[in-house]
Structures are given as C-alpha cells and as structure tokens.
Amino acid sequence: MGSTPLQGRRRFLGAALCGTLAACGGSDSNGDESRPAPVPxxxxxxxxxxxxxxxxxxxxxxxxxxxxxxxxxxxxxxxxxxxxxxxxxxxxxxxxxxxxxxxxxxxxxxxxxxxxxxxxxxxxxxxxxxxxxxxxxxxxxxxxxxxxxxxxxxxxxxxxxxxxxxxxxxxxxxxxxxxxxxxxxxxxxxxxxxxxxxxxxxxxxxxxxxxxxxxxxxxxxxxxxxxxxxxxxxxxxxxxxxxxxxxxxxxxxxxxxxxxxxxxxxxxxxxxxxxxxxxxxxxxxxxxxxxxxxxxxxxxxxxxxxxxxxxxxxxxxxxxxxxxxxxxxxxxxxxxxxxxxxxxxxxxxxxxxxxxxxxxxxxxxxxxxxxxxxxxxxxxxxxxxxxxxxxxxxxxxxxxxxxxxxxxxxKPEGSLVGMTPPASPLPARALSTYAGTYRNDYYGPIQVVDQGGSLVLSIGPRPMLLPLTHWDGDVFTFTLVNENAAPGTISKASFLSDRVTLEYYDEDGVGTFIR
Incomplete structure (x- = not known):
C-alpha cells in the first residue's frame, strides 16, 4: 500500500498510521531487548x-x-x-x-x-x-x-x-x-x-x-x-x-x-x-x-x-x-x-x-x-x-x-474530478454502438443500455444502475458514492471498438470489459 505513514488508500483503514504518526515502527523486536525503565x-x-x-x-x-x-x-x-x-x-x-x-x-x-x-x-x-x-x-x-x-x-x-x-x-x-x-x-x-x-x-x-x-x-x-x-x-x-x-x-x-x-x-x-x-x-x-x-x-x-x-x-x-x-x-x-x-x-x-x-x-x-x-x-x-x-x-x-x-x-477519485467539460466535445456515436453486454473475469458482466436516449451502465449482482453522461467522443462519465468511493468521485467509461474501460475499476489493470 505504498510507503506513506498512512497505510490504506481508503476505507477499512488500519495497516495504519506508523512512522511519524503512530507509536509504531523503528524496530522489529517484540520486547526482548533490555527492559525500559519503569514509568512513574x-x-x-x-x-x-x-x-x-x-x-x-x-x-x-x-x-x-x-x-x-x-x-x-x-x-x-x-x-x-x-x-x-x-x-x-x-x-x-x-x-x-x-x-x-x-x-x-x-x-x-x-x-x-x-x-x-x-x-x-x-x-x-x-x-x-x-x-x-x-x-x-x-x-x-x-x-x-x-x-x-x-x-x-x-x-x-x-x-x-x-x-x-x-x-x-x-x-x-x-x-x-x-x-x-x-x-x-x-x-x-x-x-x-x-x-x-x-x-x-x-x-x-x-x-x-x-x-x-x-x-x-x-x-x-x-x-x-x-x-x-x-x-x-x-x-x-x-x-x-x-x-x-x-x-x-x-x-x-x-x-x-x-x-x-x-x-x-x-x-x-x-x-x-x-x-x-x-x-x-x-x-x-x-x-x-x-x-x-x-x-x-x-x-x-x-x-x-x-x-x-x-x-x-x-x-x-x-x-x-x-x-x-x-x-x-x-x-x-x-x-x-x-x-x-x-x-x-x-x-x-x-x-x-x-x-x-x-x-x-x-x-x-x-x-x-x-x-x-x-x-x-x-x-x-x-x-x-x-x-x-x-x-x-x-x-x-x-x-x-x-x-x-x-x-x-x-478526496474523490477520478482523473476528471475538478475538470471542466470540453466546450466543444466531439460528438458520440449512435448510442446503439455502445449498447450491449460486456464481460470481465474479475468484476463479472456489465450491461450498457439505451434508456430513452441516454446510456445506463448496469454493474454487479445487485445490480447498480449508473447513468452515463457524455464527455467527449467515445468517453462518458458516471459518479459513485459508496464505502470506497468518496462523494464527488467521477469515473470515465472509455469505449473502443468491442470494449469499454471503466477508470474507477481499473486500479489494478483489470477494468476493461469486452463485448
């Protein structure tokens, strides 16, 4: 989890807080060295x-x-x-x-x-x-x-x-x-x-x-x-x-x-x-x-x-x-x-x-x-x-x-957090171009559906329904709030041919879904 004193990128924190912060680090002993002087x-x-x-x-x-x-x-x-x-x-x-x-x-x-x-x-x-x-x-x-x-x-x-x-x-x-x-x-x-x-x-x-x-x-x-x-x-x-x-x-x-x-x-x-x-x-x-x-x-x-x-x-x-x-x-x-x-x-x-x-x-x-x-x-x-x-x-x-x-x-996640949408974005293709079922071994399948002229992403066994907002060309965005996604998190959904990469789910390089 990196080398910062605060271990744990986000939730369920607890590998936690050593070095300059917590009273841990600096020794691999379990107390076998000479005993410190008693505290009054x-x-x-x-x-x-x-x-x-x-x-x-x-x-x-x-x-x-x-x-x-x-x-x-x-x-x-x-x-x-x-x-x-x-x-x-x-x-x-x-x-x-x-x-x-x-x-x-x-x-x-x-x-x-x-x-x-x-x-x-x-x-x-x-x-x-x-x-x-x-x-x-x-x-x-x-x-x-x-x-x-x-x-x-x-x-x-x-x-x-x-x-x-x-x-x-x-x-x-x-x-x-x-x-x-x-x-x-x-x-x-x-x-x-x-x-x-x-x-x-x-x-x-x-x-x-x-x-x-x-x-x-x-x-x-x-x-x-x-x-x-x-x-x-x-x-x-x-x-x-x-x-x-x-x-x-x-x-x-x-x-x-x-x-x-x-x-x-x-x-x-x-x-x-x-x-x-x-x-x-x-x-x-x-x-x-x-x-x-x-x-x-x-x-x-x-x-x-x-x-x-x-x-x-x-x-x-x-x-x-x-x-x-x-x-x-x-x-x-x-x-x-x-x-x-x-x-x-x-x-x-x-x-x-x-x-x-x-x-x-x-x-x-x-x-x-x-x-x-x-x-x-x-x-x-x-x-x-x-x-x-x-x-x-x-x-x-x-x-x-x-x-x-x-x-x-x-802090919210996503490369587009705080970014201003393009003033003149490239148009999206016909929404039917993006619709379909996409597979992913780790995350399982997702569906992209055209609902009344807008795309909706369906993901997970529940499932979660996430509206997609056009950003630029074949790039759309969606927002998340959950245990691991702080309020304001924005993820890109980048379509390319028969696949889509969901930025939020790509942290370990496994966020690409194939149709």
Missing part, C-alpha cells in the same frame, strides 16, 4: 486524569458525534467513559457499553482468535491456506500452493492493495469475492506489502474450516465468551440488533449526518467485529497478560507473541520517520521513547473510526471508538495519552498531523 506511577495517573479534557477537546474540535474510551492498566480496567451521542439529533448518549463497529481493529481481534487455534494445535501460523480451503487460488499457481495463514495475515501474499473491496461494494458475497481474487495480478510473493481485507479473510476462513465451525461462532467460543465480552460479535445482524449501538456519521456541508452504513459480513475477520469499550478492555487486559485474563489462560503465549512481532516491513523509512512494520493483524514497533508497542486503526468511510495502542512495558493500553468517518480523532487521543504516559507532556500537534494524514481519505 504518578505520570500514568496524571495521564489518565487528563483523559476527560483531552476527549472533550477533541469532541469540540475537530469533533465527532460520539466517542467511547477505555484504559487498561496491569490487567485492570481503570478508565471507561462515553462522550457525545450515538445518533445526531437523537439525544441518545454514548456510554462505555455502547457498541461500535470496529472496522479494521477487527483484524487484531481476529488474529488473537487465530493465535488461540495455533495454541490448540488446530493450525499453525505457517499452515498453507489450501490445507483447509482447497479451492483458494491466486493468479500464480506456485503461490497458491504455498501461501500460508501467516502470509495473508501479514499482507505479504502479493495480492494488490485492498484486493476485493470493490467487489464487495458491488454486492458480491464472501465466497465469490475470494474466488475472483485469482484474476488479479500479484506483486512479489513475500517480497512486498499490500494491505488486503479479503486476503486476510481467506486465511481466517481456512482457520474456521479447520475448526469445523463458522468464523463468527469460532470467535465467540474461543474469545468473546471466555473473556465475558457479551456485547461483542462478528456478525452484522448482532450489531444491528443492539439497542445501545452507535450509528455511523459523515460530514455533509460541514455538519454530521447519519451515513449509509456498512454490512461487512463478507470480510468479517478483517472488518466485521462490533464491540463496546467495556468489552474491548477485557481483550486488552488479555493482550497485556500475554494471553492470560483473570488468571485463566485464554491464548497460548508463543502464538500470540508471533502475532505482535514484526513479520514484514509495511513502509520504508522516510521524511524523518523510521520504517514501519506489521505482524499478524497488528502494527508493531517502538514508540518515540523506544518502548515496544503494537496497535491498529480501523475506519469505514461511511462512518466509523477506531484505534487502540498497547505499550507493554508500561502495563498500559488504550482504545478509542468513534462513530464519525475517519479524520484522526481516535489516533490523536491515543497518541496524546501515551505522550503523557511516557513523557509527562504532549510532544507533538497530533491533531494536525492526523488531520493532514486523513485528509486524503475523503
């Missing part, structure tokens, strides 16, 4: 004591509709609080039991499920995905045979950035998306890092099949129930049924309004968990306990340690920041105080932003969940908090750093 208790207590004000400041500027925060220290929950509202205009307050969608923080939670299965002997991190998901196929036959759970959980399989996400937006289900990944060109296997929701999902599904149950049930049985996480689920239907749930919001004309919502069951292991901060505090306590919670072993320590150890470089050093690393579903590295850490962010463009940060040598972890689209609020809070824990004062203008980093996520 007073410094930690003072940091916790400032959370109310830090959160209140962020709620007012840049602002989000609602936020919940929890801090765990030495295995105990020492701070939980909700701020703002679950739904703008409803008067419904957020509290520590309010359930939020976690987005890509689900990857870290799910990784601990896999670690449990590794510890139980059901699989290993190095088990080939095909051992239990034999139909899983990539475009390289040799890679297909050997790609492991570890490769997909560390995003080093060679699949391109966010492979499969746009298929999900089109309405395809999980199995269909995973099967279509075989049509995508691969980057170097184990020699590149590209963040993928559906690659990781394939690995998790293989683990679930090995266990003989579905992923959501496996997560319940080995993690949520043993930890007492009664408000946590990997099924969207459970989130939708919660009376105390935070609904997603986006900004329109500078005001927060309810977003479209997203049902991420197709990639549940990567982005489908919902939970409260009271529940997530229990998970963080287990993580700080190296797999032990309230004196009970939940996850085998060695399997969990592998997940929070650097497995691949996620971004090279540059612009004054060190290299960033990724484990199995976790960002890992060291803080500015040279303390080993691990973390993850999550975001839905239609209204969720989440972040947790763990610094084991301090015995402290924090999580912040919000119901506004990603503008950097939870990351700012966790970074400010750990500055106070480690240094006694906030070291950087985190709000500005994160706001600048996240600004690109809300």
């Amino acid at each position: 208790d007073k410094q930690i207590n003072d940091a916790i004591g400032q959370l109310d004000k830090l959160a209140a400041d962020l709620m007012s500027s840049p602002g989000v509709p609602g936020m919940a925060v929890a801090v765990v220290r030495n295995g105990q929950t020492v701070y939980t609080k909700g701020f703002g509202t679950r739904l703008v205009g409803s008067g419904q307050p957020v509290d520590a039991d309010t359930v939020f969608q976690l987005a890509s923080v689900s990857k870290s939670v799910g990784s601990s499920v896999v670690a449990h299965q590794v510890g139980s002997g059901s699989v290993t991190w190095n088990t080939p995905v095909r051992a239990h998901l034999p139909w899983f196929t990539l475009s390289d036959a040799e890679v297909s045979e050997v790609v492991q759970i570890a490769d997909l959980y560390s995003h080093r399989s060679g699949l391109p950035d966010h492979a499969g996400d746009r298929l999900e937006d089109m309405g395809y289900g999980q199995t269909e998306i995973l099967q279509r990944l075989r049509f995508l060109p691969l980057h170097p296997f184990r020699g590149s890092y590209f963040y993928t929701n559906f690659g990781l999902t394939a690995a998790a599904e293989s683990v679930a099949i090995a266990a003989g149950i579905d992923w959501a049930t496996l997560s319940e049985q080995v993690l949520y129930q043993p930890l007492g996480m009664s408000s946590t689920s990997s099924r969207y239907a459970d989130f939708a049924a919660r009376s105390n749930r935070a609904l997603g919001h986006v900004k329109v004309n500078g005001k927060w309004v309810q977003g479209l919502g997203t049902m991420p069951d197709a990639q549940s292991p990567a982005g489908g968990v919902s939970s409260s901060v009271n529940d997530m505090a229990k998970w963080l306590a287990m993580m700080l306990g190296n797999g032990v919670f309230n004196g009970r072993r939940i996850v085998e320590e060695k399997a969990l340690a592998a997940a929070t150890s650097a497995q691949v470089q996620s971004a090279p050093p540059g612009d004054g920041h060190p290299a960033s690393f990724y484990g199995y579903g976790f960002n890992v590295g060291t803080t500015a105080a040279n303390r080993p850490s691990y973390s993850h962010s999550g975001a839905f463009g239609v209204g969720a932003a989440t972040n947790f940060l763990v610094v084991p040598s301090t015995g402290v972890a924090i999580i912040a969940l919000t119901n506004g689209y990603p503008i950097g609020v939870p990351e700012t809070l966790t970074a400010q908090f750990f500055d106070l824990v480690q240094f006694g004062s906030i070291q950087r203008d985190w709000a500005k750093l994160y706001a600048d980093a996240f600004a690109s996520l809300s």
Whole structure:
C-alpha cells in the first residue's frame, strides 16, 4: 500500500498510521531487548486524569458525534467513559457499553482468535491456506500452493492493495469475492506489502474450516465468551440488533449526518467485529497478560507473541520517520521513547473510526471508538495519552498531523474530478454502438443500455444502475458514492471498438470489459 505513514488508500483503514504518526515502527523486536525503565506511577495517573479534557477537546474540535474510551492498566480496567451521542439529533448518549463497529481493529481481534487455534494445535501460523480451503487460488499457481495463514495475515501474499473491496461494494458475497481474487495480478510473493481485507479473510476462513465451525461462532467460543465480552460479535445482524449501538456519521456541508452504513459480513475477520469499550478492555487486559485474563489462560503465549512481532516491513523509512512494520493483524514497533508497542486503526468511510495502542512495558493500553468517518480523532487521543504516559507532556500537534494524514481519505477519485467539460466535445456515436453486454473475469458482466436516449451502465449482482453522461467522443462519465468511493468521485467509461474501460475499476489493470 505504498510507503506513506498512512497505510490504506481508503476505507477499512488500519495497516495504519506508523512512522511519524503512530507509536509504531523503528524496530522489529517484540520486547526482548533490555527492559525500559519503569514509568512513574504518578505520570500514568496524571495521564489518565487528563483523559476527560483531552476527549472533550477533541469532541469540540475537530469533533465527532460520539466517542467511547477505555484504559487498561496491569490487567485492570481503570478508565471507561462515553462522550457525545450515538445518533445526531437523537439525544441518545454514548456510554462505555455502547457498541461500535470496529472496522479494521477487527483484524487484531481476529488474529488473537487465530493465535488461540495455533495454541490448540488446530493450525499453525505457517499452515498453507489450501490445507483447509482447497479451492483458494491466486493468479500464480506456485503461490497458491504455498501461501500460508501467516502470509495473508501479514499482507505479504502479493495480492494488490485492498484486493476485493470493490467487489464487495458491488454486492458480491464472501465466497465469490475470494474466488475472483485469482484474476488479479500479484506483486512479489513475500517480497512486498499490500494491505488486503479479503486476503486476510481467506486465511481466517481456512482457520474456521479447520475448526469445523463458522468464523463468527469460532470467535465467540474461543474469545468473546471466555473473556465475558457479551456485547461483542462478528456478525452484522448482532450489531444491528443492539439497542445501545452507535450509528455511523459523515460530514455533509460541514455538519454530521447519519451515513449509509456498512454490512461487512463478507470480510468479517478483517472488518466485521462490533464491540463496546467495556468489552474491548477485557481483550486488552488479555493482550497485556500475554494471553492470560483473570488468571485463566485464554491464548497460548508463543502464538500470540508471533502475532505482535514484526513479520514484514509495511513502509520504508522516510521524511524523518523510521520504517514501519506489521505482524499478524497488528502494527508493531517502538514508540518515540523506544518502548515496544503494537496497535491498529480501523475506519469505514461511511462512518466509523477506531484505534487502540498497547505499550507493554508500561502495563498500559488504550482504545478509542468513534462513530464519525475517519479524520484522526481516535489516533490523536491515543497518541496524546501515551505522550503523557511516557513523557509527562504532549510532544507533538497530533491533531494536525492526523488531520493532514486523513485528509486524503475523503478526496474523490477520478482523473476528471475538478475538470471542466470540453466546450466543444466531439460528438458520440449512435448510442446503439455502445449498447450491449460486456464481460470481465474479475468484476463479472456489465450491461450498457439505451434508456430513452441516454446510456445506463448496469454493474454487479445487485445490480447498480449508473447513468452515463457524455464527455467527449467515445468517453462518458458516471459518479459513485459508496464505502470506497468518496462523494464527488467521477469515473470515465472509455469505449473502443468491442470494449469499454471503466477508470474507477481499473486500479489494478483489470477494468476493461469486452463485448
């Protein structure tokens, strides 16, 4: 996903925010070096004591509709609080039991499920995905045979950035998306890092099949129930049924309004968990306990340690920041105080932003969940908090750093965005010239239909009906708004003889459809 500190081009963000921004990167250790000096208790207590004000400041500027925060220290929950509202205009307050969608923080939670299965002997991190998901196929036959759970959980399989996400937006289900990944060109296997929701999902599904149950049930049985996480689920239907749930919001004309919502069951292991901060505090306590919670072993320590150890470089050093690393579903590295850490962010463009940060040598972890689209609020809070824990004062203008980093996520896509239509465009051909059914192995067929003198594009299994507007000659345009297409996105539809190339769907060179 490139080399910028903000990993993840758009939604389901979360490979996320290292280098100059998050407290990760700069080390491939998991804490085996000499232990840093203890942080004074007073410094930690003072940091916790400032959370109310830090959160209140962020709620007012840049602002989000609602936020919940929890801090765990030495295995105990020492701070939980909700701020703002679950739904703008409803008067419904957020509290520590309010359930939020976690987005890509689900990857870290799910990784601990896999670690449990590794510890139980059901699989290993190095088990080939095909051992239990034999139909899983990539475009390289040799890679297909050997790609492991570890490769997909560390995003080093060679699949391109966010492979499969746009298929999900089109309405395809999980199995269909995973099967279509075989049509995508691969980057170097184990020699590149590209963040993928559906690659990781394939690995998790293989683990679930090995266990003989579905992923959501496996997560319940080995993690949520043993930890007492009664408000946590990997099924969207459970989130939708919660009376105390935070609904997603986006900004329109500078005001927060309810977003479209997203049902991420197709990639549940990567982005489908919902939970409260009271529940997530229990998970963080287990993580700080190296797999032990309230004196009970939940996850085998060695399997969990592998997940929070650097497995691949996620971004090279540059612009004054060190290299960033990724484990199995976790960002890992060291803080500015040279303390080993691990973390993850999550975001839905239609209204969720989440972040947790763990610094084991301090015995402290924090999580912040919000119901506004990603503008950097939870990351700012966790970074400010750990500055106070480690240094006694906030070291950087985190709000500005994160706001600048996240600004690109809300930008519309397309080479024609902001362009003025030609004053004297070349005329289009007769509309019947363009009409017909066009095939594409990866995206499936599309239809171009003349409806009363205007062309309409029909795409996806739902299908989506997208009016085409003439631009110039054989080039038409259409607009999209969905999880991966920010408002204002414009795509070209360029016709040539028996084919049409859809710019928005051509990011990996597979956007040409043939009649």
